[in-house]
Amino acid sequence: MRPKVAVFDFGCCEGCQLQLVNLEEALLDLVGLVDVRQWREAMSEHADDYEIALVEGSITRESEIPRLEAIRRQAKVLVALGACAHTGGINAMKNHMPMEQALEIVYGDKARWFDTIPARPLSAYVPVDAAVPGCPVDRQELVEVVKALLMGVTPALPTYPVCVECKMAENVCVFDLGLTCMGPVTRAGCRARCPSNGNRCLGCRGLVPEPNANAHKEILAEHGRTVEDILAEYRMFVSSAEVAQ
Numbered sequence: 001m002r003p004k005v006a007v008f009d010f011g012c013c014e015g016c017q018l019q020l021v022n023l024e025e026a027l028l029d030l031v032g033l034v035d036v037r038q039w040r041e042a043m044s045e046h047a048d049d050y051e052i053a054l055v056e057g058s059i060t061r062e063s064e065i066p067r068l069e070a071i072r073r074q075a076k077v078l079v080a081l082g083a084c085a086h087t088g089g090i091n092a093m094k095n096h097m098p099m100e101q102a103l104e105i106v107y108g109d110k111a112r113w114f115d116t117i118p119a120r121p122l123s124a125y126v127p128v129d130a131a132v133p134g135c136p137v138d139r140q141e142l143v144e145v146v147k148a149l150l151m152g153v154t155p156a157l158p159t160y161p162v163c164v165e166c167k168m169a170e171n172v173c174v175f176d177l178g179l180t181c182m183g184p185v186t187r188a189g190c191r192a193r194c195p196s197n198g199n200r201c202l203g204c205r206g207l208v209p210e211p212n213a214n215a216h217k218e219i220l221a222e223h224g225r226t227v228e229d230i231l232a233e234y235r236m237f238v239s240s241a242e243v244a245q
Contacts (some may be wrong), residue, residue: 003101003150006050007039007081008071009118010057010064011091015043015136016082017056025163026143033150052149058084058091058119060142065125072126080121080128083135083237087206090135091119130155131203138190153184158188161208162201165192174200175223182221182234185211203237 007017016136021042023030037058053075059065072078083089094102095118103111122128132138132145132155138187148155162183169192174181182203194201217227231238 002033002035003052004037004050005034005052005054006037006047006071007041007054008056008076010055010068010122011060011087012057012082012084012089014041014056016063016084016132016134019136019139019142020054023139023143024203026139028232030143030146031144039211047075050075052079054079054081055122056081056085058088058121059125060117060119061115062117063115066126069124077129078122078126079145079149080123080131082137083133083204083206084119085089085122086131086133088119088121089204090236095119096235099200131157132154133187135204138193141189159209161211162186162188162190162192162205164188165190168192169196171195177218180220180223180225180230180233180240182230182238184216185213203234206237 007020008016017039018041020027021175036043036051037050038045053071055068055071055078059068080086084091088095094116099116099118100111103114103116107114130145130149132142134141145155165188166183171192174183174195179200181195183192183201185207186201186203187205187208190205192201220226220230
């Protein structure tokens with residue numbers, strides 16, 4: 001029998017689910033291998049007897065926690081899909097201000113109608129079996145992760161930084177171009193897409209395990225920057241990690 005899969009979302013833009021749709025021909029092959037039980041963005045049918053849950057988005061409201069816990073109880077395997085689910089993502093930028101202020105900025109004089117809490121990744125509330133990092137997720141990596149799950153294998157993410165992929169691509173270091181970058185401490189797996197296209201790494205894939213922070217500090221110092229500068233500049237994807245520390 002085909003494994004039963006369901007796709008869910010919490011606080012997010014649903015861009016990572018769009019990457020699933022963007023698999024195009026590969027999606028047809030993938031759908032042929034699984035039984036999709038529910039996926040609000042792509043189908044109207046709904047069933048609760050799934051085994052694998054692909055979950056996008058961070059937890060941003062108290063009312064979302066019981067729903068996530070229910071998904072966890074049902075699923076044999078829970079996958080954090082994308083940066084929001086994996087590390088808290090862009091939503092966690094609000095963690096640097098009082099929640100009342102965040103509500104006022106978004107909802108204005110209707111703020112009292114809504115509730116919010118500091119954004120957290122799924123792993124802050126339930127065990128997560130696997131993750132597909134990135135904002136959005138990399139389609140090739142997404143396929144490889146799903147294939148591994150279907151074979152009963154725990155997907156392995158790269159444990160080296162983006163800098164390795166930059167060197168493999170023979171890129172000029174963006175620090176030498178007058179930019180700053182999170183590549184020295186960010187998990188690889190994106191094939192250094194941003195630096196390869198003239199941009200800096202923003203750290204959307206989260207920190208590499210045991211990052212060489214001292215080496216990054218040395219690079220920053222060589223270019224007249226400090227850790228405090230970088231933390232203030234790169235809050236888009238590291239806010240949840242800072243709050244956790």
